[in-house]
Amino acid sequence: MPMCGRFSLIDPLTLFERLGILPPPGLKPRYNVAPGQDFPVILLEDGSLEARMMRWGLIPSWAKDPKIGYKTINARAETAAEKPSFRDSFRKRRCLIPADGYYEWPTPAGMAHKIPIRFTLAGGEPFVFAGLWASWKQEPFDSAQDEPVRTFTILTTAADPAFAHIHDREPAILSEEQSRVWLDPEADPPVLQSLLRPFPASRLAGHEVSPIVNSGKNEVPACVEPAGSFRWP
Numbered sequence: 001m002p003m004c005g006r007f008s009l010i011d012p013l014t015l016f017e018r019l020g021i022l023p024p025p026g027l028k029p030r031y032n033v034a035p036g037q038d039f040p041v042i043l044l045e046d047g048s049l050e051a052r053m054m055r056w057g058l059i060p061s062w063a064k065d066p067k068i069g070y071k072t073i074n075a076r077a078e079t080a081a082e083k084p085s086f087r088d089s090f091r092k093r094r095c096l097i098p099a100d101g102y103y104e105w106p107t108p109a110g111m112a113h114k115i116p117i118r119f120t121l122a123g124g125e126p127f128v129f130a131g132l133w134a135s136w137k138q139e140p141f142d143s144a145q146d147e148p149v150r151t152f153t154i155l156t157t158a159a160d161p162a163f164a165h166i167h168d169r170e171p172a173i174l175s176e177e178q179s180r181v182w183l184d185p186e187a188d189p190p191v192l193q194s195l196l197r198p199f200p201a202s203r204l205a206g207h208e209v210s211p212i213v214n215s216g217k218n219e220v221p222a223c224v225e226p227a228g229s230f231r232w233p
Contacts, residue, residue, distance in 0.1 A: 004074060004129070004154050004171040006213065007033050007102040008118070008224055012040070015098045015126040021049045031223040032103075034216025035073045041133060041152050042096040044183040058153035059136040060085050066136065069151055075132060077157045077172055077196035081189055086153065089132035090192070096128040096179055097154055101224065103213060104206075106166045108230055116213045117166070117232065118224055119206040130155040130172040130182055130196060155196055162201035166232075173199040206232030 009015070009030045016023040024040050033039055033056065040051040057069030072085055080086040101120040107113060121127055133152040155172040163170060174182055178195045181187055208228035212218045 004102050004156060005035065006216070007097075007099045007129075007154075007171075009033070009039075009099050009126065010224065011100065011126070012098065015100075015128075016040075016051065018126075019049055021051050024051050024053050029221075030219065031221060032213050032216060032219050033099075035070055037216070039152075040098065041131065042098060042128065042183075043133070044185070049183075052150065054133055054150040054152045056153075057151055058085065058089065058132060058134050059149060059151045060134055061088070061136055063136060064139075066138070066149065072153050074156050074169075074171075075153045076169075077130075077155050077193070080132065080155060081193065086132055089134050089153075091189075092185075093133045093135075094182055094192070095131045095133045095152060096174070096183065097131040097152065098126060098128050100124070100126040102171055103209070104167050105214075109165075111230075115228060115230060116209050116211060117206045117230060118209045118213075119204050119232065122203050122205045124205075127173050128179055130174050157196050157198050160198040160201040163198075163204070170199060172196045201233070204232065206230075 012027050035057050038053045038055050041054045043050050058072040059066050059069045075086045081090045101118045104117050105114040131152050131154050135148040135150050137148045156169045157172050159168050159170045207226040208230035210222055210227040213223040
């Protein structure tokens, strides 16, 4: 499973209300968001925060085959500003991906196989990942009928050393203050890059969950409920 390859947002209205954003119609709890699925992404439009539904897996505007999106669900913070798939979005189309937890599949010491673990902030509150988005059109494009496909990716950083035995990468989690800078269209690249740093492992909590989360087709409360003995820290 790639990092970050699954996440959750159980109470989406809480975060949208806190940020003063009108939620998309039909918004519901998400227990196991998987690549290729649609999810609400937060953008800055004309000075105001807005939520738009996008597909997870960034398809660059120049792509010939939309299947590239399954290889671009994550962007490495160290190279996103230069890599062809992401550099234009890094400059012009930054976004926030709301979440309240994400999943990892490590093999903890003393265990013989991988287990699914859900990580949250220690206080359990919702948060946001740093993200990028893009708009893609299938060629030949019929402007009268075809709508562009909007997609997103989640940025990842090197893991906090205390977290490295779980995975050597982790999603870039932003504070509320950092989020405002990340969305600022006037922010300088060095400032943006400075936001993408490892999240302190001491501020995370984690627990083993059921293997039903292994399938992206499973979207039920049991995906997030504790199962098994592993706990973090």
